Amino acid sequence: MTETGRYVRILDTTLRDGEQTQGVSFSPDEKVNIAKALLELVRVDRIEVASARVSSGEADAVSRIVQWAEERGLAERVEVLGFVDHGISVDWIQGAGGRVINLLAKGSEKHCHGQLGKTLDGHVADVRETIALALDRGLAVNLYLEDWSNGYRDCPAYVFELVERLAECGIGHFMLPDTLGVMTPERVFAAISDMVGRFPALHFDFHPHNDYGLATANVLAAAQAGAAAVHCTVNCLGERAGNASLAEVAVNLRDQLGFEIGVDETHLARVSELVEYFSGKRIADNAPIVGADVFTQTAGIHADGDKKGSLYHSRLSPERFARRRNYALGKLAGKASLAKNLERLDIELSDDNQRKVLKRIVELGDSKKSITTEDLPFIIAEVLESQDYNHAELLACSVASTLDLESTASIRLRLDDEIYTAVGSGNGGFDAFVSALAKVVKRRGLSLPSLANYEVRIPRGGRTDALTECSITWDTGQGELRTRGVHANQVFAAIAATLRMLNILMHRAMNPR
Numbered sequence: 001m002t003e004t005g006r007y008v009r010i011l012d013t014t015l016r017d018g019e020q021t022q023g024v025s026f027s028p029d030e031k032v033n034i035a036k037a038l039l040e041l042v043r044v045d046r047i048e049v050a051s052a053r054v055s056s057g058e059a060d061a062v063s064r065i066v067q068w069a070e071e072r073g074l075a076e077r078v079e080v081l082g083f084v085d086h087g088i089s090v091d092w093i094q095g096a097g098g099r100v101i102n103l104l105a106k107g108s109e110k111h112c113h114g115q116l117g118k119t120l121d122g123h124v125a126d127v128r129e130t131i132a133l134a135l136d137r138g139l140a141v142n143l144y145l146e147d148w149s150n151g152y153r154d155c156p157a158y159v160f161e162l163v164e165r166l167a168e169c170g171i172g173h174f175m176l177p178d179t180l181g182v183m184t185p186e187r188v189f190a191a192i193s194d195m196v197g198r199f200p201a202l203h204f205d206f207h208p209h210n211d212y213g214l215a216t217a218n219v220l221a222a223a224q225a226g227a228a229a230v231h232c233t234v235n236c237l238g239e240r241a242g243n244a245s246l247a248e249v250a251v252n253l254r255d256q257l258g259f260e261i262g263v264d265e266t267h268l269a270r271v272s273e274l275v276e277y278f279s280g281k282r283i284a285d286n287a288p289i290v291g292a293d294v295f296t297q298t299a300g301i302h303a304d305g306d307k308k309g310s311l312y313h314s315r316l317s318p319e320r321f322a323r324r325r326n327y328a329l330g331k332l333a334g335k336a337s338l339a340k341n342l343e344r345l346d347i348e349l350s351d352d353n354q355r356k357v358l359k360r361i362v363e364l365g366d367s368k369k370s371i372t373t374e375d376l377p378f379i380i381a382e383v384l385e386s387q388d389y390n391h392a393e394l395l396a397c398s399v400a401s402t403l404d405l406e407s408t409a410s411i412r413l414r415l416d417d418e419i420y421t422a423v424g425s426g427n428g429g430f431d432a433f434v435s436a437l438a439k440v441v442k443r444r445g446l447s448l449p450s451l452a453n454y455e456v457r458i459p460r461g462g463r464t465d466a467l468t469e470c471s472i473t474w475d476t477g478q479g480e481l482r483t484r485g486v487h488a489n490q491v492f493a494a495i496a497a498t499l500r501m502l503n504i505l506m507h508r509a510m511n512p513r
């Protein structure tokens with residue numbers, strides 16, 4: 001079923017529900033940056049940025065976000081969760097400059113009785129008191145019906161009466177959470193259709209959780225059933241198994257169901273990366289839309305189909321998300337995979353040489369080595385015995401690390417035809433090596449690029465004698481460059497990745513395009 005043209009609003013709750021992910025705590029600075037990216041770049045309709053009463057740091061974050069949003073006329077889009085607590089949350093939100101309270105009421109009889117020890121009458125009275133106070137202070141009010149999914153299933157009369165008695169109180173959105181992530185798309189569709197049918201004048205939001213892995217599917221069902229807005233988070237952050245992914249929700253609402261949404265898709269990967277860094281929670285390489293590998297064709301047959309006219313492309317093209325298609329090199333690669341990588345590097349090879357290089361790539365892949373596009377020139381140089389990528393060679397190297405003292409490195413290096421020696425010291429063996437290397441390249445009038453990312457991996461179930469793979473992303477000032485090195489010693493793996501970078505940059509300097 002598709003419903004073309006209806007606008008569905010998106011509320012991103014990365015900064016509230018997302019912060020309920022175990023181990024995640026954003027600083028006020030981080031919250032401000034994420035809020036800016038969500039409202040100004042990705043252009044979601046609303047953001048929920050904190051729970052009231054939590055801490056002074058949270059009050060500071062809310063106040064800075066609202067201040068920034070105010071200058072752009074966006075302050076009404078910044079929302080804060082508050083409690084039914086005789087005005088404590090209202091005071092807190094108002095004190096922080098917030099304009100919208102998302103009041104947490106109880107959407108199930110079980111929670112109302114079991115947690116608050118209240119009857120429906122008592123709870124309605126308390127909620128009304130808080131709403132009246134909030135409205136009186138100039139706050140807009142939305143209402144969460146916490147545990148609504150179980151409440152609707154176990155005692156729907158409680159839910160209907162609660163909504164009915166609060167319907168005329170000035171609430172903007174009634175927010176229906178599947179608090180424990182137990183619903184299926186069919187149940188969401190039926191329940192929200194029922195709510196919308198019973199209360200056609202009200203706006204309903206749906207707030208999912210991913211405990212059964214159905215959060216995104218449930219959001220789509222909610223939108224189809226008539227929800228005015230749906231909730232999600234960047235990278236699926238959220239309590240327990242998380243919420244629904246903003247990127248997945250956005251593309252599915254658009255592509256699969258034909259809804260209008262305001263999201264600018266070209267910034268989804270950027271905001272995902274920002275949240276990854278600030279939350280410390282890495283996403284899987286195959287996370288839809290935003291994962292590192294989702295636009296990489298691995299199989300040779302797929303690369304061949306692309307070469308013959310984008311036969312394996314879908315509406316999810318990398319360009320749509322300001323990303324790039326890659327073709328993996330390994331034992332599953334074929335002629336077309338190699339051709340696509342050579343094209344990207346502007347390297348021309350005869351058919352015969354392509355065959356030789358591909359054979360070597362498959363051999364390397366067979367021995368579990370991962371190969372990047374940047375590795376390709378080295379493989380070509382090795383197979384064709386060219387000296388093109390042999391500018392820098394480490395002839396000798398000693399790295400010493402001791403407790404409570406700076407590490408030191410002593411190196412002998414060949415750069416083209418000259419031999420250099422240098423010593424360096426630093427915070428750890430690799431830092432000491434880089435300091436020695438910087439001295440050498442400086443003598444050649446060169447400088448080293450800055451390090452943008454550094455990852456060390458060992459095979460799963462690793463042993464102490466396992467090979468280590470170090471992957472470094474360098475910021476060259478003219479784009480990023482990613483190189484890898486493999487060695488049993490992780491400092492030497494990083495050194496190998498560094499030498500590879502140096503060879504590439506020296507080659508580029510001598511062969512400007």
Ligand SMILES: CC(=O)SCCNC(=O)CCNC(=O)[C@H](O)C(C)(C)COP(=O)(O)OP(=O)(O)OC[C@H]1O[C@@H](n2cnc3c(N)ncnc32)[C@H](O)[C@@H]1OP(=O)(O)O
Pocket residue numbers: 020051052053054081083084085104105106115116144146177239
């Ligand atoms: C939809 C969701 O995910 S809800 C998540 C809401 N966010 C959070 O809980 C994170 C922020 N929370 C906090 O910082 C704290 O829990 C606070 C400041 C709100 C309260 O802290 P404390 O006073 O220490 O209480 P505690 O954390 O144990 O919470 C339990 C109290 O909240 C009450 N409570 C539960 N739900 C609500 C509600 N919707 N409104 C008001 N009070 C509530 C409970 O009845 C209990 O009160 P009691 O101690 O009188 O029995």
